[in-house]
Amino acid sequence: MIKLGMIKVSVLYPNQEGKSFDMDYYCNKHIPMVAKLLGDAVKGASVEQGLGGGAPGEPASFIAMGNLYFDTMESFQNSFGPNAAQIMEDIPNYTNIAPVIQVSKVMI
Amino acid sequence: MIKLGMIKVSVLYPNQEGKSFDMDYYCNKHIPMVAKLLGDAVKGASVEQGLGGGAPGEPASFIAMGNLYFDTMESFQNSFGPNAAQIMEDIPNYTNIAPVIQVSKVMI
Numbered sequence: 294m295i296k297l298g299m300i301k302v303s304v305l306y307p308n309q310e311g312k313s314f315d316m317d318y319y320c321n322k323h324i325p326m327v328a329k330l331l332g333d334a335v336k337g338a339s340v341e342q343g344l345g346g347g348a349p350g351e352p353a354s355f356i357a358m359g360n361l362y363f364d365t366m367e368s369f370q371n372s373f374g375p376n377a378a379q380i381m382e383d384i385p386n387y388t389n390i391a392p393v394i395q396v397s398k399v400m401i
Numbered sequence: 402m403i404k405l406g407m408i409k410v411s412v413l414y415p416n417q418e419g420k421s422f423d424m425d426y427y428c429n430k431h432i433p434m435v436a437k438l439l440g441d442a443v444k445g446a447s448v449e450q451g452l453g454g455g456a457p458g459e460p461a462s463f464i465a466m467g468n469l470y471f472d473t474m475e476s477f478q479n480s481f482g483p484n485a486a487q488i489m490e491d492i493p494n495y496t497n498i499a500p501v502i503q504v505s506k507v508m509i
C-alpha cells in the first residue's frame with residue numbers, strides 16, 4: 294500500500310542506441326532478488342516498460358523504470374546499504390545501460 | 402487500482418538551475434483539473450517530489466514527477482487529445498520547466 298510521505302526510489306534506464314535490456318530477467322529475477330534482500334523495508338514495487346514519448350512516433354526516454362517504496366529514508370538506506378554491492382553486481386545480467394537513480398517523496 | 406498492462410503516462414520535470422516548480426499549485430490545482438477533464442479514463446494518479454539522486458548529496462534528476470494511469474493507450478489518447486490544449490496552457494502557472502513525457506506499460 295503506497296501512502297503519502299513514503300520514499301520512492303526510482304531506477305530509470307535511459308533508452309540509448311545500441312543498448313539492451315532484458316525485461317524478462319529484470320521482472321522475474323532481479324526485482325524478486327532485490328525484494329528478498331531488502332525484506333520488510335520494501336512496501337511496494339512497480340516496473341514499467343517504455344512505449345513512447347509525448348509526440349506520435351517519438352521514442353520513450355526510458356526503456357524501463359523500476360520503483361521501490363519505503364516508509365522512510367532511513368529504512369531505505371538501512372536496508373539497501375548492506376545489499377548495494379550484490380544488487381549492483383546483478384545489473385550486467387540484464388542490461389548494459391547505466392541507470393539514473395532518483396529518490397523522491399510521495400505527494401499524491 | 403493499478404493493474405498489469407495498464408498504460409502509465411509520466412510527466413517528468415528535469416531539475417534545472419534557475420527553474421521553478423510550484424508543488425502546491427501542481428498538487429492542488431493542476432492534477433485535480435487534469436483528473437476532472439479526463440474523467441473516468443483516469444484509473445490512478447500519483448505525484449512525487451524529487452529529493453536526491455543515487456549518491457549522497459547528489460541532486461535529484463527530476464524536481465517532480467506526475468503519473469496518470471489508463472486502461473489502454475486508446476483511452477489515454479481519446480481522453481487526453483481533446484483536452485491537451487487546456488492542460489498545456491496551465492503549465493506556465495506552476496513551472497517554467499519543459500517536461501519530459503513518457504508513455505509506459507505497467508509490467509509489475
